[in-house]
Amino acid sequence: MEIVTNQRFRKAGKYFRAFIIIGLIGFGLAVLIGAGVLLYAKILGPPPLTVPQSTLFYSNDGTVIGESHNGQKRYWVELDQISPDLIDATIAIEDRKFYSHHGFDYKRIVGALIADIKAMAKVQGASTISQQYARNLFLAHEKTWKRKLLEAFYTIRLEMNYSKEEILEGYLNTIYYGHGAYGAEAASQYFFGKHAGELTLSEAAMLAGIPKGASIYSPFKSMENAKRRQKLILHTMTTSKIIDKKEAADAYNEELTYNGKHLHTRTKSAPYFQDAVRHILKTELNIDDRVIELGGLRVYTTIDLKQQEVAEKTVERYISEESDIQVGLVAMNPKNGHVMAMVGGKNYEESPFNRAVQAVRQPGSTMKPLLYYAALEKGFTPSTVMRSEQTTFHFEENRPDYTPKNFNSQYANGEITMAQALALSDNIFAVKTHLFLGEDTLVNTAKKFGITSKMTNVPSLALGTSGVRVIEMANAYSILANGGKKVTPTMVTRVENYQGDVIYEQKNETIPILKPELAYVMTQMMTGMFDPKLNGYTSVTGSTVANQMTRTYAGKSGTTDTDSWMVGYSPQLVSAVWTGYDKGKTITLSADKAYAKNIWVRFMEDTLKGTPAKSFLAPKGTIGVYVNPENGKLATENCPVKRFTYFVAGTEPTEYCTEHLLHDEKVPDKTERAPKKPWYKKLFDWS
Template sequence: MRTYVGYITIFLLVPVLILFIFLSYQEWSLAQSPYHVLDERIPIESIELAQNSYMKAANGKVISEISTGGKRTYLKLEDIPLFLENLFIVTEDQKFYDHAGVDLSGISRALLINSQNKTIEQGGSTITQQLARNVYLSHDRTYNRKLSELIYAYQIERKKSKPEIMELYLNAIYFSNGAYGIEAASQYYFSKPTGELSKAELAFLAAIPNNPENYNPLKHFDATKKRQERLLKQMVAEGDLGQAEYEKLIKSTIKLDLSTPVDLYPDYVTYVHQELKNLVASSEGLDKSLQSPDVAIRKQAEAELDIKVEKLLNSGVTIHTALDTKLQTQSKTAVQSKIGVNDIEGALVVIQHHTHELVSLIGGKDYKKNSFNRAYQGYRQPGSAIKPLLDYAPYLEETDADINQLVSGASYCSNSYCPKNYSGDSYGMVTLRTAFAQSYNTPAIRIFEKTGVETSFKYLDAFDFKKVSKKDHHTSSAIGGFEYGMSPLELTNAYTSFNDGNYQPARAIIKVTDQEGKVLYKWKDRSKEIWNKSTVAKMRQLLHETTLSGTARKAYFPTDYVGGKTGTTNDVKDMWFVGLTANYTTGVWIGRDKPSNLQSIYSHTPHVLIWKDISQTAE
């Protein structure tokens, strides 16, 4: 009873409101135009509905649907069946194309129909009012909200054409279960686009928005079906549907075929979200503020960045990535099978070093989306894997030495720092190629000192290792003794410089486009030369011989080129292998999240075998 009294009250208030506006017009005119006041208080130039965004792999396959709170895919009116448009007009707002946002006769009709059915079948609101409610207002059943709805509807009618309003309405209304708009509903309930739905299916979906809870097909299928039949009967009564077709439609079987959101390859997708923030920050000039020592400036920049990224992801963009889905699947399998069921973890990075594209990334053995991603968030000591970048390449670059040059492999001790070779043995004079392939420590320290600490780090600084600082500028860094270390992604990135001497950070994101295909964001990285051709040739020879006769013999397989370097930290807490083939640079790390000894698996060289599996697949 209270509901009907409320409708009658609204019915009586509407003409009062109109009369009030009319009588006040002259007073408003003396001060400001009423339209000016409305435009100032209720600016409606563009109505932007949050939409799903999509992330795609290199082959064009959707790997992640991105939505913040609900699913929506926007459709143009010309792509929506006319039958559905007519159905909503007949059942919700028969004078849609005649009124200016409010229909007094519609309110009267709603009162009559609701009283006859003893339930709320129609709310009396026009399609424009419903749009206003869905976009700007709450769904509270209060008089204040209803009056606000009338004003917003009037303003929308002033600013938008009828086809525009209908298009927005069919994309805005809620179809229960997180589906907003007809296309999201079609995809969710029937796993096909709106254009492929039958009239019976369209009418079934049209039954939901009137009361998304009561007509939720997953909970109240029969109630939804009965309402579908009532809607179709209304179309018959209005002459928009023939009796024979009506009989056929209500007898049509409605079979739901629910779809689940696409959310694949969590390791890679999680990283892409982080890279997207970096891309937007770089493109929008926020980098400097985000790195400011001033906390207030930094927090303001972070808040601004979050708003920009959220707005972008709500606009229906497509994030095109370099992901190789086949390689990603193989990478996950290799990490899981070679490590086994235990508390040992692994991370893997594969970069196409000709294009500088990040084609595969594994953040953990059984990685869960948005959890700690070891591939780019895990910073660990690199062990001997740092030697090519900090010791050998800088030495060759500075001296142009021959790789057959002799260097002492004897014991080393300076200022109480007395590192040993891994075997514990002391060697005599050895060639650079032997010292490198066998990963002797003392020769590496000696050539590091000959080059000079600062000169050596000048080369390393070119790779932008995030946590390498002045505190690391000491002798022990020559064999991996860093304060924090580096991530697998950073180290693998740096090794790509041994392809041709140039460095450019690898990117997962190729471009971000809007719904029309316009490029909104794209990396504008420039390659920089680190090593000259002579140094590159020598380093590639050293890396290659390590796989032939050195510590990474298990990595070798017949192909155009194979080369790499192992790395093991003190007490075997970390195991690394980073290497190159003709087209790819791949890095593998194995360890525990809480560092501890890995001696039990060391002889099995899982890091090297994982690398080999992936490199063979990639090539």
């Protein structure tokens, strides 16, 4: 009997020793595996914290004009921009030991397991804030062992590489509050119409209860469930000694006002402009499509909401929805190239094709100021004369003849000045100038003025037969308006990533590319289209809108069989307008041809209303004299019409007009050609 007992003890001892050894080996393996996991997590380093969120587009005054809609409705805010009550309420209900554990609350896990076993079902969760953040960032929400293990691994990586504050900030910016709102800021705006940092204790307790189940605890789904959940959170905050019972009672009884609208719904403000900005982000700034749509960028643009509203209303005023006529409009600040307003068509919903930046159309006579600027460089002046008469141009090398025509086949049948030719839009004068300068000259000048569309080297180029974009013409005229400094159409001034880091910032460079005195003489010539003193064999081309003008403008209209243009400027604003049919249909009605001018003058007047009426400042090297606009000679007192005209100093006319002198009258002295101002007026003349 004793032998049997000893054998049993020895056998039990073997089992016990084996159990201890296996246990030690298992423990050693667990330690090794744990150490390996920790080492691997450390080697991998911090996991990226980027999450899909809306990209926002801002106007030049900081107003949000739109956002991307392919991402989640989320606006990242820093922890100190979130109400402390919301932070406390969230920690109290989700993870009271958040600041003391290292990612896992083991006591809570054991308690949840026991509860689940008793109920024979999943009835209690034990995920910490760190675990939930890991799941929100990297994993789907399916309930599998693989997902649980990955969640634990990502939790370890988060805790090893980020501070508690960083984890909490990320969590509060990623949790789902229902109704399409991700994160505290989007939820605060949706439920209460305020920033996350402005929430009261009552609002914070209500909001903190929703992530448990947005379809159950949202006040828009069930006010009863929402209030019950709010009460539980306030009680939890009381037992945690975050607030006292009176504060909890007051918060529970506070009557809340709900919003139910997202901060930024899809806006109709400048939709064509927004599309153009997206294109710039992709093609010029090389930002990936996914980053643009989901990266939470903050894109600061140049659009001026007041000018944009004026532009859209002006288009609606003149072009009816029933008409097939389309429109493209661009307004720019000539000093820096900032695009202030853009209309790419009558109706964005019907046609998102942007005629302001995509359509290539014949500019007609709006090309002539560029031609005449080149002529000024070659020694022409506003008083240079040529004959205006029906002309057929013959060329060598078997090139076909070319017979341009004036509007309505009207000609001076005599000499006219370049200033008058521009004001009347005489085509014969333009083609003669173009051929005299050499056909390459206008091609090269157009490039100098920032036009990138291909120019065809033909005699008709002087009449705008090579297509350009509306935005190119606005840019070209901006260079004249600012005195000859290079500008580039600019729509984006700054781009920030979701963390607020600047990833792009526009730099203003002022590079002179034109001679300022020639640019000024050209500008003064372009005011002539509105000046009846330059009427000749026909009226100046701006006569139909001149009576609507309250300030000085320089500009040029242009008309082809299929296109109607008006481009012009004041010292502080340039705008270009095109109207026509998308498929190049012939414009037959004179009323249709007048759309561009009417839209342009109304836009300029309404936009600049209430601002100082600035004049163009004459640079050094220019001189103004009174001339007879019919022949360009210095005017005398007997000339029925005199126009004050600017020239580059030294190129002004020296010959007086003698057509209106009496028989015994002498030619006046040259020094009397322009009235002199008293010295005291010169002292205060700053214009």
